[in-house]
Amino acid sequence: MDKIVCTCGNVNPAGTLLCESCGRPLNKETADKKLVDMRYEGSARRSQTYNKTIIDKVWNFFSSVKVGVWLIVLILVAASIGTILPQVFYVPATTEEDIAAYYERIYGTFGTLYYKLGLSDLYSSWWFQGLIGMLGISLIIASLDRVIPLYKSLKKQKTKRHFSFLKRQRIYGIGNIENGEESISKAEEKLKTMRYNVKREGNALLAERGRFSRWGPYINHLGLILFLFGVMLRALPGFYVDETMWLREGETLYIPKTDGYFLESKEFIYETYSKEESEEVFGDAIDRVGTIAKNYQTNVVLHKGPEGAVAGHLEDLTFEKEAAIQVNKPLKFDNFSVFQMDFRLDELASMTFQLQDKETAESFGEFTINLADPKPVYELSDDAKVEILDYYADFTGFEDGVPQSQSPLPNNPAFLVKMYTPEFPKGETSFVMIKETLEPLGENQHKLAFQSVETRDVSGLTVRKDLTLPILMLGGLIFMIGVAQGSYWNHRRIWIQQLEDGQVVVAAHTNKNWLSIKRDMDAVSEVANLPKYEDQQDEDSKAEKEEGV
Amino acid sequence: MAQSKKKRFYIRTAILAVLTIAIVFTIYSNVTKEKNAVLRVGDKAPDFALVDLEGNEHRLSDYKGEGVFLNFWGTWCKPCATEMPAMDNQYHVYKDQGVQTLAINIGESQLKVNSFKNSHGLTFPIAIDQNKSVMQSYNIAPLPTTFLINPEGRIEKIIKGEMTEQDIADFMEQIKPS
Incomplete structure (x- = not known):
């Protein structure tokens, strides 16, 4: 395609509608219109002009505002579909099967369909992110394609514009004025006081603002x-971390994704409002629902492993700081924040038993098993001890005579023990569960009598870095x-020009707020003798209405 | 004229290429993120040091030049229990050929791991990851998960789920130093 040379001598890029310099319409279609489309100053949006290679076609696709709007609509619809059911992120299940089962159980057939279509993990699906990516490309290309030609043509614009450009402006007036030159000078003075940027070229004037x-x-x-x-x-490693950790009272765990930091839980605190202290505010609510939470807090100690240490060691930790993590008051270190997010109360921590004679209830002593770390042997006295042969933290029953544990959490602890007493130096075997005891190798004379439990709370913490x-x-x-x-702000321009035949032309354009530019024109007209202007668009609509009637 | 057309073509191609690469990379890393997070095949295996049940320290970097068959497990995990006797057999076959087997238990008690070891008659080194830091640095989600680490200390393969004895033998063969 060739460049377009305007009658005024300016060379315009192919596809230009209005000469960048003088404003003459450059093709018939534009010339036939009564008003010019000033949106991009009639500049050549390059996308519209070249369409040869595949690259050009792709470029033009993304340059289109229509395509951009469609992308936005698609993203809007997709994003709202993702809110119909909770996303997998919020589902209390981890394996694929459990998640599928959850959707089916809670939401029925629709839930299954939703899960199968992948809508349950919509926001991290490749196609949703692809749409966002395409919107990004569209934003960049559409902007580049418009801002560069627009900048060029606004920079190039001449003070003196061709009559054919002026008469196609929405605000336009023409008339014979005495002392045209003097009027233009007066207008120039006035426009300057109105903070217009005024350029004068002989008998032509351009005032521009904003x-x-x-x-x-x-x-x-x-x-x-x-x-x-x-x-x-966020997709790059190191920029964004969002992890959860469950931390039990007394436990010290590595904080995921950090550089050798460890967190120790001293205590989890859960407080509720008492009726006395908050009768006025929460009285009714407490009556209705029972309890109102006042505080969720984990008291922690932050430790750091030695410099250059590798994973695995708990030794040589150095104390960093103590902190109380409350909701919205995270522990902060090294760009990381640890938030209080969840909790579980009263997980079994230890159990105390008494070794006693079943008939006489004679005691041989008490011992406490730490469920996180049971000892192999508990010595009660010189001739009485209990040996722990095996431990099942989450006992579910026997399979082919073998006790099963379904998790490492002490939800239902059971022990296989051997009890040594003076009478039975070789020991009696017993399988101790909560509220029940089995004697697999025949009846025993002794038993472990359950005394008490201690529990501890678990804090659910979120580790975040962004x-x-x-x-x-x-x-x-x-x-x-x-x-x-x-x-x-709006971009206002006023052109005043005396034509060769002596007539004076006024024309004005603004990208919005037409009332204000009319007021500006009126203010100028008060001091300078200018032809009366008309709003040609209003005229048009008036004419259309009259025709219609 | 032809000059500027060429220039336009190159500029547009370059801009589109940069944008496409950025987006493809983002989508790729987001889609694969949940599955194996940071560690991928070919990455350097994160170093760690753990003491096994016998009191011997195992530091991964000490096994440079040997293959390491690194298995993460828990006593409650059924497939772990199933594959461990097979692992033990192959441990004996390959331990003198430069393949080290190391099983890392995720934070259970000494007593439980010991009783499991004895009842299954396991002889390869077993260590307990008390503070779960090794587990975190290897991003272990399901159990069992096995990492094959080659003599250069890089991850050769990540296996999630149970393995047959034949699998185990093939995997150990794969990381045998040549």
């Missing part, structure tokens, strides 16, 4: 692109600046 508002949409897109870039960074937040915030800020720039 051009920078034209960049608003592009600044706004820049913010969005930065935002998407920030979200994209280095992309500053980028997201900056993106958001730039977005808002762009919005403000485009909304609260």
